[in-house]
Amino acid sequence: MDVVSDAISVMRLGHPLSRRVRTSGSWCARLEAYEGAGFHVVLKGGCWLLPDGGDPVALGVGDAVLLPHGAGHVIADSPLDAALARRTAVPFGHWREEPAPRTRPEPDGAELLCGKYWLDCSRIHPLMAELPEVVHLVNRVGAHPELRAAIDLLAGELDERRPGSSLALPNLLDLLLVYMIRSWMAETTGGVWPGALGDPVTATALRALHADPAAPWSNDRLAAEAGVSRPTLARRFTALVGRPPMSYLTWWRLILAATLLRDTPDTLATVAGRVGYGSPYALSHAFEREFGTTPGRYRAQAAERSEAATSGIGRGF
Template sequence: MDVVSDAISTVRVGEPSSNRLRVSGSWCVRLSPYEGAGFHVVLSGACRLFPDGGGDPVDLGPGDVVLLPHGAGHVLADRTATEAQARRAVPFETVRDTDVRRPGPGPDVELLCGKYRLDRSRTHPLLAELPQVVHLPHRVGDHPELRTAVDLLARELDERRPGGCLALPSLLDLLLIYMIRAWMARAETGAWPAVLGDPVTTAALRALHSDPAAPWTTDRLAAEAGVSRATLARRFTTLVGRPPMAYLTWWRLTLAAARLRATDAPLATVARETGYGSPYALSHAFNRAFGITPGRYREASGIRTS
């Protein structure tokens, strides 16, 4: 596994959902804050996004993609809408899966609007530092894999071919990965694009994420990265914000929480998979980090064991 894949897989819950929205003329819809991540793909036409909190409106054109990684509330409206009109937006749910036709100038607009369900109780810092709105404009040659995913999504929606019920959520998952990759490639701020651009830190992270249960030490990890212990500790701590072994402890407990939340595996199995020598050792570390025992955490997640 790699950091981006792990960061997504540990917080993702269930399958993404999506709706197609066709609008024309004068229109304005509000999307409430959501415990997950939202996205919009402009399949045709142009529109405007007003983020909650008074941020500048974002103009969206054909082929543009926008990700709201923290589920922030926002308004979608026609390209000529003002902030005053945005404050009078109608709830998105009232127009879901319907055509909104209101008299007025301007071309038709077609969007793919969707949500990813995420559990934010243990969000990886890579995802936590994403901005409230990630706008990825359509430009010829920019992020071709993202453009291909958008084109494939449009075709699946247009043609309703056999297997579409499986193809659509898979393409939506792929879209999330490509959106995050595209942000990392063009980000001017944030620690994690720099982290994953550093070969030493990347090698260490790849080793930890590939086998988190291994008996890692700083010396062993430094050998894996091909540098001295002091060099690894300095570069890793500076870029990631915590020493290698502290990151490993945090990541092991994050994985344990994900296993407890998603499976009914015995605690001994979870402990073994996450590098703890016994269920007691895992319980002690888990309770110290989460303020709750693994059993109670699992019960709160709705998982029952026999």
């Protein structure tokens, strides 16, 4: 696994949702804030995104917008005043999805591909935390070819449900999320994590830690893996990641332990072995220091959160 894949995997829960929506005339719909990430892709026409507390964003044909922190927002045919938008918008879940037109659509109509991911934000990776409230990926000739291909494939699957769609759709939605984050990393100029993953020494060290977090890593061994001296690794890694290599490894092992406690029935001893701890006691002590609760209580609480989120993730969509 690589850092981006891992950052998404430890947060992602359940299957994402998606809808293809066709509009005409004047329209305005609202999606309330939720624990997850959402996206809109404009397939035809144009529209406006009005995020809570943010400036309106004009979306043209082929534009994609990611809301990685589940910000509440209105999407409409025009840049309405925020207060007016809140009063006039219909809940997104009540928004009528118009059937595919038999004739040419109205000039002012729009066609959107909308999606929603359920994420566990209690253990957010700093890479994901760094993403802005709104990531606007403008459609430009030659830009983000993988993202464009994923959008085309996803739109095709939603147009006509074919054999295998139940497997293809969630995987295409996961792929779309990866490509949107990757596109943001390629375009941003001031991000911490794009810089860390763009630095050959730090990136090599991160890949090694993520590939085998249970290995008996030390600063000397990791420096040898990165092909630099120990002081050089410590200086570059700490400056770019924000914590020393072994501190990051400890944190990441505990994040993985929390994910295994949430997603598997594995015993604490098995979890400890999988994340590089020599005993359940050692893991339990470190886990309680990081999360403020025991592994057993965390597992029970995670099950309750998952059940609540599962029943609520589709609400309003």
